[in-house]
Amino acid sequence: MKTRHVRSLLVIVAALALGLPGATLTDAQSKGTIKIATQTPLSGGQASIGESIKLGVQLAIEQKKAALEKMGFKVELVPYDDQAKPDVGVANAKNIVADKSIFLVIGHFNSGVAIPSSEVYKDVQLTMISPANTNPVVTDRNLLSVNRVCGRDDVQGEVGARFAKDTLKAKSAYVVHDKTTYGQGVAEFFRDSSKKLGIEILGFEGTEEKSNFDPIVTPIKAKNPDVVYYGGIYDTGAPFYKQVREKGVKSTFLGPDGMDASDLVKIAGKTAVGMYYTTAAGPVALYPKAKDFSKSYKEKFKKDPEPYAAEAYDATSIGLKAIEAAIKDAGGKLPSREAISVNVRKTKYEGITGHIEFDGKGDRKKAGYFIMRVVSDDPAKWGDNKLIKQLQIDPPALKK
Amino acid sequence: MDLPLLISIFPQVLTDGLILGFMYALIALGYTMVYGVLEFINFAHSEIFVTGAFVGVEILLALKARGTLDLLSPFLVLIVLLVAAMAVSGLLAVTVERVAYRPLRGKPRLIPFISAIGVSFFLQDAIRLFESIWRNSFNLVYPTMDLFNQRFTLTETIDISVKSVVVIVAALLMLWALHLLVNRTKIGKAMRAVAEDQATASLMGINVNRMISLTFLIGGAMGGAAGVLFGIQYSLINPYTGFIPGLKAFTAAVLGGIGNIPGAMVGGLVLGLLEAFAASYFSLLTHGAFGAEYKDIFAFSVLILILIFRPKGLLGEVVRERA
Numbered sequence: 132m133k134t135r136h137v138r139s140l141l142v143i144v145a146a147l148a149l150g151l152p153g154a155t156l157t158d159a160q161s162k163g164t165i166k167i168a169t170q171t172p173l174s175g176g177q178a179s180i181g182e183s184i185k186l187g188v189q190l191a192i193e194q195k196k197a198a199l200e201k202m203g204f205k206v207e208l209v210p211y212d213d214q215a216k217p218d219v220g221v222a223n224a225k226n227i228v229a230d231k232s233i234f235l236v237i238g239h240f241n242s243g244v245a246i247p248s249s250e251v252y253k254d255v256q257l258t259m260i261s262p263a264n265t266n267p268v269v270t271d272r273n274l275l276s277v278n279r280v281c282g283r284d285d286v287q288g289e290v291g292a293r294f295a296k297d298t299l300k301a302k303s304a305y306v307v308h309d310k311t312t313y314g315q316g317v318a319e320f321f322r323d324s325s326k327k328l329g330i331e332i333l334g335f336e337g338t339e340e341k342s343n344f345d346p347i348v349t350p351i352k353a354k355n356p357d358v359v360y361y362g363g364i365y366d367t368g369a370p371f372y373k374q375v376r377e378k379g380v381k382s383t384f385l386g387p388d389g390m391d392a393s394d395l396v397k398i399a400g401k402t403a404v405g406m407y408y409t410t411a412a413g414p415v416a417l418y419p420k421a422k423d424f425s426k427s428y429k430e431k432f433k434k435d436p437e438p439y440a441a442e443a444y445d446a447t448s449i450g451l452k453a454i455e456a457a458i459k460d461a462g463g464k465l466p467s468r469e470a471i472s473v474n475v476r477k478t479k480y481e482g483i484t485g486h487i488e489f490d491g492k493g494d495r496k497k498a499g500y501f502i503m504r505v506v507s508d509d510p511a512k513w514g515d516n517k518l519i520k521q522l523q524i525d526p527p528a529l530k531k
Numbered sequence: 532m533d534l535p536l537l538i539s540i541f542p543q544v545l546t547d548g549l550i551l552g553f554m555y556a557l558i559a560l561g562y563t564m565v566y567g568v569l570e571f572i573n574f575a576h577s578e579i580f581v582t583g584a585f586v587g588v589e590i591l592l593a594l595k596a597r598g599t600l601d602l603l604s605p606f607l608v609l610i611v612l613l614v615a616a617m618a619v620s621g622l623l624a625v626t627v628e629r630v631a632y633r634p635l636r637g638k639p640r641l642i643p644f645i646s647a648i649g650v651s652f653f654l655q656d657a658i659r660l661f662e663s664i665w666r667n668s669f670n671l672v673y674p675t676m677d678l679f680n681q682r683f684t685l686t687e688t689i690d691i692s693v694k695s696v697v698v699i700v701a702a703l704l705m706l707w708a709l710h711l712l713v714n715r716t717k718i719g720k721a722m723r724a725v726a727e728d729q730a731t732a733s734l735m736g737i738n739v740n741r742m743i744s745l746t747f748l749i750g751g752a753m754g755g756a757a758g759v760l761f762g763i764q765y766s767l768i769n770p771y772t773g774f775i776p777g778l779k780a781f782t783a784a785v786l787g788g789i790g791n792i793p794g795a796m797v798g799g800l801v802l803g804l805l806e807a808f809a810a811s812y813f814s815l816l817t818h819g820a821f822g823a824e825y826k827d828i829f830a831f832s833v834l835i836l837i838l839i840f841r842p843k844g845l846l847g848e849v850v851r852e853r854a
Contacts, residue, residue, distance in 0.1 A: 176670050176769065310824065336814055336822050342765040342772060345547040346810030347823050353540045366670070370767045377680055379690055398672045398767060 162203040163465045165454060167192060167447065168227050170220060170238030170248065173212035176366030179394045179437060181240050184262055185210045186432050187443030188237045190424070195451050202458055204465075206451075209233065213244050215364075220244035224251035233257065234471055235450045237443055241364070242266030242284075243312030249277045256469035260450050262442035265388060265411050266316045270493040273529060276472045278489050280446045280482070281439070282411035282498035284313070286524050287387055288320025290500045291360070291409040294520065296328040298502075299383055299407075301357035303331040307347060307371065309363030310337040317387040318362025330358075341367055344374045352380050364389040369398035376402035388412060391438040391503070393513035401508045407519065410501050412438040413484060416514060417501075417521070421483040435514055445482035453478045494526035537815060542689045544811045545804070550695050550764060552803025553702035557757035558780035559787070559795035560709065561624070561750035567790035568726045568746045571632070571640070574647040577777020578654035579624050579751045583616035583758025584768045585658055588671045590615055595674045605678045609697065612759045620755025624747040627654075633740070658770040670769045673762045698760045705756060706796055709749065713792060722746060726790075779806075786834055788844030797845050805830040 169188050171181030189208050196206035211227065213220035220239060227233050228251055236252060236259040239245040245264040252259050253274050261269065261279040265287060270277060295301040304325055308318035315337060322332050333354040338347055351359060359375055359382045361368045368390050375384075384406035391410040396403050415421045421441050428436045453474040457466035460474070480487045488496045502520040506512065561576040590612055594600040600608070631650050635643040662669040679694035713719040724732040725742040733739045761776065762768050779802060787798025809826035841847060 178668075334814060338823050340823075342761075342767050343551065345551070346544065346807045346826065349540050349543045349547060349811045350815055352543070353536055370765065373766065377692065379682060398670075400672075400675055 161205050162463075164205040164207055164232045165199060165235075165465075166207045166209050166230065166233040167235045167237065167450065168209045168211055168230075168233050169443075170211045170213045170223055170227070170236060170244075171240045172215040173210065175214055177215045177240060177364055180263075180365075180392050180439060181212075181215075183437035183440040184237070184240060184443040186428065187262070187436065187440035188447045190428055190431065191444045191447035191451070194427070195448055198455055199451065199458070202455070202463060204458070211238075213239055213241075213248070215241050215244060217244050217247050220248040221251060224248040228252065228255050228257060234454055234466075234468060235260070235447075237262060237446050237450065239264060240439070241311065241313055242269055242316065245269055246272075246312060249274065252276050256467075256472050258450065258453070258468065258472045258475050260446040260475065262446045263388075263412070263439045264313075266313050268312070268316075270526075271529060273492045275469075275476070278475055278493035278495075280442050280449070280484070280487055280495050280498075281388075282500050282524070283494065283526055284317040284387070285320050285527065286498075287409050287411060287500060288317050288322075289324040290502065290522060290524075291321050291385060291387065292324035292328055292330065294407070294409070294502050295325065295358050295360075295385060296330055298519070299358060299385075301330055301383070303333050303354075303356045304358040304360055304385075305334045305336075305351050305354060305356040305382070306332060306360045306362065307334075307336045307338065307351075308361070309367050310339050311363065313389065314363035316362070317389075318360065321360055321362065321387070342370060344371050345378075347371075348375050348378045348380065351375060351382075352378055355380070356382050358383050358385050360385050361390070362387055365392045365395040365398070369395045369403065372406065373399040373402045383407065385409075388438070393435075393437060393510040396505060396508050396513065397510045399508075403505050404508050406505050408503055408505070410438065410503060411498060412442055413499050413501050413521070414438075414503070414514060414516060414518060415441050417518060418483055418485065420481075424483050435511070437513075441484050445480070445484050445487060448482060449478055449480040449487055450475065452480055490526060492526075492529050497523045497525055499523055533815070537812065540811060542685075544807050546689075546691055546695060547811070548804035548807030549800065550698050550803070551807055552800035553699055554757055554761055554764070554776065554799070555780045555783045555803050556796040556799025557702055557705065557753050557760070558776060559784040559799050560706075560792065561754040562781050563784040563787070563789055563792060563795040564746050564750040566784070567792075568722065568743060569632075569636075570790075571643055572647065572781070573624075573627075573632075573747075573750075574644070574777075575627055575631075575650035575654060576624075576750070576754055577773035577780075578651050578658070578770075579620050579627070580754040580758045580761075580777060580780075581768065581770060581773035582623055582654065582658065583620040583755025584762040584772065585662070585671070585758070585770075586616040586619045586755065587612040587759035587762050588673055588768060591674050592666075592671070600674060600676070605676045608676065609701075609759075609763075613701070613756050616755040616759045617752035618755075620758065621748040621752035623654075624751025624754070625744050628744060628747040633743075655770045655773075662770070670767065673766045673768070675766075676763075679763060694763050698764055701756070701760060705753060709753065709792065712749070718745065782831070782834060786837060786844055788847030791844070791846050794844055794846035801845070802830055802834070805833055 169185045171184045173181050211223040240263050242264045256276050265284045267285050308314040333356045386408040388410035390408040415425045457470040457474045500522045504517045565573045631646045632643050659669045682690040682692045684690040721737045783798035783802045784795050787794030806826050809829040810823040813821045
């Protein structure tokens with residue numbers, strides 16, 4: 132026992148001796164530290180996507196921090212886990228805002244978390260660039276500090292409905308959602324667009340259920356729709372689709388970008404093969420410039436990037452560029468948070484997912500929308516999913 | 532209103548409700564047996580249940596990794612899963628009792644109750660920690676066994692999957708075995724004696740501590756078996772999966788008359804059926820004004836009504852007034 136105490140004491144002393152003076156030394160050399168925070172679910176059922184977004188940011192920082200370091204600034208990543216819960220996201224946001232050396236937030240994954248959290252960032256004009264939040268409200272609040280590099284659910288819902296009508300020739304659809312801001316939102320857009328196109332909506336149902344979907348599936352089976360649409364994220368979507376299929380429903384499955392994760396087939400297995408999903412994150416294979424990204428990601432983290440990792444990489448890159456411009460504006464000193472927000476809107480950037488430029492409310496101009504089909508029940512082959520259709524659509528103007 | 536549609540889905544809703552009900556009943560046994568003997572609510576029971584589900588998935592994943600899962604008969608696999616999960620969950624329940632409840636016996640009632648809530652949190656995160664280290668993920672999926680997913684077509688509108696039959700049959704067998712054990716054997720008699728009066732029972736030569744351990748063993752084993760059946764039926768589990776079913780099962784135990792074994796079964800079935808009917812019929816009956824999300828409100832409203840008129844639960848009168 133005694134030796135163990137002595138040993139742990141030694142470790143602490145050594146750590147103090149090595150760590151603290153080291154930190155002060157570099158601080159003295161540099162003009163300051165610029166921290167970039169990520170807020171994504173790193174634990175829980177959506178962790179695989181949240182982790183991948185964080186790693187995309189990490190890769191971007193490592194590859195692109197040289198420009199800022201040359202100007203004498205240290206660049207650091209601080210990952211936060213929002214657990215896909217609004218209350219946790221907001222609590223983290225308050226900590227982030229309090230840390231004066233954080234100049235950029237990349238996140239979130241869930242619109243329902245991003246919206247209240249960005250209300251906190253807004254107060255100090257701390258820039259948030261979202262790689263994945265598709266709910267229209269995220270940018271429709273017209274906040275200077277909020278931007279996104281992905282598309283919007285009002286467009287995505289319509290893209291899905293058009294696809295159901297034109298390609299799947301669907302006459303009827305049954306819509307289920309998870310009652311989150313994101314899931315219910317995209318499900319409502321899909322429902323409304325479908326109705327306009329003449330698809331009969333046989334049912335519209337919300338549920339917070341996570342494992343037992345039996346009672347919801349029974350009416351679906353009785354009504355036998357052409358398309359079953361689930362507005363939500365893969366962690367509940369996968370068991371839902373699985374149980375629908377296992378109960379003998381033969382409808383075509385269609386879902387939004389929340390289904391775009393390899394964990395979908397890990398959970399749903401064969402039942403997910405052949406299902407369609409719309410997404411605002413194009414498959415990495417589609418972008419010629421993303422090849423290098425994909426390769427270095429795999430080399431560094433020993434796994435394939437999940438969807439939205441490339442978007443996270445781009446969001447970080449454009450953020451770093453804006454910070455650089457803001458530093459120049461400030462005459463080589465640390466800029467204000469607001470200056471960065473202003474600069475992000477001015478920056479034009481050729482990212483790995485194409486040209487990125489924001490409109491007046493923070494939406495990406497000419498955002499990409501994709502319709503994909505799941506081809507294999509092997510999670511490692513998620514990247515091989517077949518691209519059915521690709522569209523570039525400008526965000527709708529702000530409604531006054 | 533579309534009457535033929537409502538009638539056509541009735542049998543399907545009934546089977547869904549029965550499956551859910553038997554699941555609740557199996558978990559409720561753990562609550563009710565412990566309450567019957569100690570008048571104490573073992574709030575950690577939902578984690579005992581989840582532990583069973585995790586034991587099952589670990590065995591299945593191990594078999595799958597070795598490629599032997601498809602070679603073995605699914606029924607043999609099922610029996611292995613059930614036995615293993617019952618053993619682990621049963622022993623875990625006994626350990627929890629020995630470590631966290633026995634030292635507090637005789638103290639005011641709130642104290643072991645708080646201890647139980649602590650154990651519940653501890654076990655949730657212990658499972659999470661273990662699975663995070665072991666598999667790098669704590670959301671696990673039961674591998675599919677094709678035979679269990681086959682369906683019998685009974686009529687044009689009704690079919691039932693093999694696994695649903697398995698769940699119902701397994702639950703019935705276990706409930707029947709428990710009934711025999713408690714009412715027809717000497718051990719059962721001793722357990723009932725301890726429940727009646729611990730001091731007198733010990734004067735009669737019954738080892739009270741051993742009987743209490745046995746109660747936890749059996750209740751835990753039933754919970755573990757329910758965990759495996761839950762996993763096979765609904766496939767996705769995580770360390771926090773147990774909370775809601777646990778709460779519902781506890782409700783079922785109260786509904787049936789807590790401390791009463793047939794009551795747990797009746798309460799489980801009533802709650803499962805109420806939930807299934809509410810979830811499937813609400814949106815059909817109200818044209819979407821009320822959705823499936825109101826099922827719990829409906830089920831619990833009925834529960835409150837029943838308890839207003841029968842405060843001791845549906846079968847509560849069978850239990851004798853305690854001293």
